[in-house]
Amino acid sequence: MIRVELPAHLRTLAQVGREVSVDVEGRATLRAVLDAIETRYPVLRGTIRDHVTEQRRPFVRFFACEEDLSHDPPDTPLPEAVATGAEPFLIVGAMSGG
């Protein structure tokens, strides 16, 4: 089970609390976790990454275990503590704009 923290506006959109959990079959990678989130909450499709290219939206960032994972290739394995559910995977809206 992977724990995922969503930014406030996406929690409202998906009608969930601060943290959700998803199951990932096989290796827990960035792509696998995002696939699982979008499968469970289809309304989030297109809000975290592009529908077609699957590129991360520019003002969305990924963090876990005090590391910025935003620029990691999508098939990079997530830290072990995230894969075991000990630490959450953080999806963050960049602090910018008004």
Add this chain to the structure above:
Amino acid sequence: MSGVRVLVGTRKGAFVLSSDAKRAAWDVSGPHFGGWEIYHVKGSPADPNRLYASQSSGWFGQIIQRSNDGGKTWEPVGNKFVYDGVPGTHQWYDGTPHPWEFKRVWHLEPSLTDPDTVYAGVEDAALFRSTDGGQTWQELAGLRGHGSGPNWQPGAGGLCLHTILLDPGNPQRIFIAISAAGAFRTDDGGKTWRPINRGLKSDGIPNPNAEVGHCVHRIAMHRSRPGVLFMQKHWDVMRSDDAGDSWQEVSGNLPTDFGFAIDVHAHEPETIYVVPIKSDSEHYPLDGKLRVYRSRTGGQEWEALTNGLPQRDCYVNVLRDAMAVDALDSCGVYFGTTGGQVYASADSGDSWAPIVRDLPPVVSVEVQTL
């Protein structure tokens, strides 16, 4: 008819303003989708309880919301806008080719007859249609593909398709407008399109017969005369009596003919409204006086409407989608400002009062007559 519902899109959410037919006391609901930019909210003419809203953010992209109960509750529907085929390029501000990239939905235009059919005008400019209540969207690619697309350039607000007019007398005919490409018309339900910009003159376009390149800000029509169009261009107020085949300037005695919004009285097809703005770099009224101008002669002769509007120290703007009229016997006129006011007139513009004064900057105003 028992009342009106004013649908307001702002930079930080949507608001629904409701009143009985007197239009004196208002109920304000919102913000809906607080914190998100709401470019447009519009109801279906075929089912007033069916509303569509364009919700977007620089962080999280585009969402389309749908309501089946007049805006009390909403549900997100499809947000996948993918250009048909290879998107290609348009021109960037400096004239270099720039790939077509979807950014947001500027305008939603529900079908006149089917609540589940709705058109979306998007940035970068293209027209999409949904026939399943917004769940899925398909591009009407003949517009971008008609030939001039690679030459389109964005206006200051982006390369946006912001105006969609459905012809009440001919379901095959649609008018659209793009900043800064111009106006286009289809006569076959969206398969093929042609530019309708003859007679428009714009500084900075050396060829006076240029097919595209005009910064059309808004087009309006009266449903009883869909062949007569009124346009607020970047500069110039224009009129066409032949469905856009040719245009004549009708700015007449306006104190400035720059502006964004234009609309037509619900019962008088020759009565039109604009809000003159000082200039393209000074987006506020002349002399700090917020004045709506009304022509009862289809243009050329204009009168200032000031009763109830601020006549000193007012420096707001009125954006292109932020004016609308209701269809009550005494026609109501409404507009929203970038200062967060929504003004209403229940007497065709003779007198005005604010419904609300302190919303976020208003992007769009639509009215449903219930």
